[in-house]
Amino acid sequence: MHAVLNPPPTQLCSAERAAIEPRELRQVLGAFVTGVTVITTLDKQGKAHGLTVNSFSSVSLNPPLILWSQSVTALSHPVFLDAQRFAVNILAEDQIDISRRFSTPGQDKFENLPVQTGLGGVPLIPGCAAYLECTHEARFPGGDHTVFVGRVERIENGLRKSLVFGGGKYLSAQPHELGDSSPDLSIASQAHLHAVRMATPMLAELCYDLNETLALSVWGNCGPTVIRWEQPRDPMPANLRTGVVSQLLTSATGLAFAAYLPRPLTQKMIDTELGSATAASTLAALELQLLQVRADGMARVFANDNFTTVYGQAINAVCAPVFDMQGRMVLGLTVAGPANTLDLSDGARVPMALQAAALKLSRRLGHPG
Numbered sequence: 001m002h003a004v005l006n007p008p009p010t011q012l013c014s015a016e017r018a019a020i021e022p023r024e025l026r027q028v029l030g031a032f033v034t035g036v037t038v039i040t041t042l043d044k045q046g047k048a049h050g051l052t053v054n055s056f057s058s059v060s061l062n063p064p065l066i067l068w069s070q071s072v073t074a075l076s077h078p079v080f081l082d083a084q085r086f087a088v089n090i091l092a093e094d095q096i097d098i099s100r101r102f103s104t105p106g107q108d109k110f111e112n113l114p115v116q117t118g119l120g121g122v123p124l125i126p127g128c129a130a131y132l133e134c135t136h137e138a139r140f141p142g143g144d145h146t147v148f149v150g151r152v153e154r155i156e157n158g159l160r161k162s163l164v165f166g167g168g169k170y171l172s173a174q175p176h177e178l179g180d181s182s183p184d185l186s187i188a189s190q191a192h193l194h195a196v197r198m199a200t201p202m203l204a205e206l207c208y209d210l211n212e213t214l215a216l217s218v219w220g221n222c223g224p225t226v227i228r229w230e231q232p233r234d235p236m237p238a239n240l241r242t243g244v245v246s247q248l249l250t251s252a253t254g255l256a257f258a259a260y261l262p263r264p265l266t267q268k269m270i271d272t273e274l275g276s277a278t279a280a281s282t283l284a285a286l287e288l289q290l291l292q293v294r295a296d297g298m299a300r301v302f303a304n305d306n307f308t309t310v311y312g313q314a315i316n317a318v319c320a321p322v323f324d325m326q327g328r329m330v331l332g333l334t335v336a337g338p339a340n341t342l343d344l345s346d347g348a349r350v351p352m353a354l355q356a357a358a359l360k361l362s363r364r365l366g367h368p369g
Helices: 009-019 022-029 077-082 096-103 188-210 252-260 263-274 283-296 349-364
Strands: 037-042 048-053 057-060 065-071 085-090 130-142 145-157 163-166 169-172 213-220 223-230 299-304 315-323 329-338
Touching (some): 037 065, 037 096, 065 130, 085 145, 096 163, 169 188, 188 213, 188 223, 213 252, 252 263, 263 283, 283 299, 329 349
Antiparallel strands (some): 037 048, 057 065, 065 145, 163 169, 213 329
């Protein structure tokens, strides 16, 4: 007689279904990044209805079919069940306010909103990335949702970058060019361009998580140059401009580049700054400082008042280096904030998170470390 080591398939499936909690499932599904749409229609009285939907998907090219789903408890569900037409407004990246408007219950979503008139009078929201005007092809029950299949009758491409959503937050889509036909990253300019493209969405996400001011910098013709800023929900007063060149020896960003770039690239700038009347460092002291940066894996400055024209106050700042597959530092990720509130001590949340983000980005660029 053989022992049964595994439960029968039907029992296993039943147990798996029972173990899945709706909140957990929502979090897992959030890992799948989607576009954001607003589905619009008219009821029998000619009143406009709409709701934010990210369950939109293509079904078929021939015939042209798409689908989306709606909760059966939604107030507008009876309207969409009865409607013969609807439009899919694919939102552009600057239409977060439209997405929020049509996902907020208990308000007239079209109040003071200019619209265009589509096929059958169905409203179209101006400024979208694209439009699909459809007739209802079929409706299917799908648990606590109804799945609507639409036949596309007219399309329009607004040629704008789409708004995307994932992990419970709005995101900005960026091109990803690595793959089987990845560019030759041995060419420095291509490596830098690709690194910037990869870093931009990560910078925005890190800013959202840390709620601090972040800067993305490259080594430009005049030294460490800020090419992008991300500000927190409550930004500190600051005169933030792209193209700002950081001092090499007195800024966290500059010290990171000085520590990791080949000395021939930085020597002229080092000599200039050490020779200035305001320099408080010697070459020997600088070498010790750069050794410490390399030992820590990041550069930190405390209560720095050299940037009052930018920040309006003394700041703390930390910069973590990003490396390409050849081990070259191609980017600096920097967090800056008021000296009296931004904690950059060993083990503090901000420097640890920044260093982890820089390491993650470096690995995506092919760096083995």
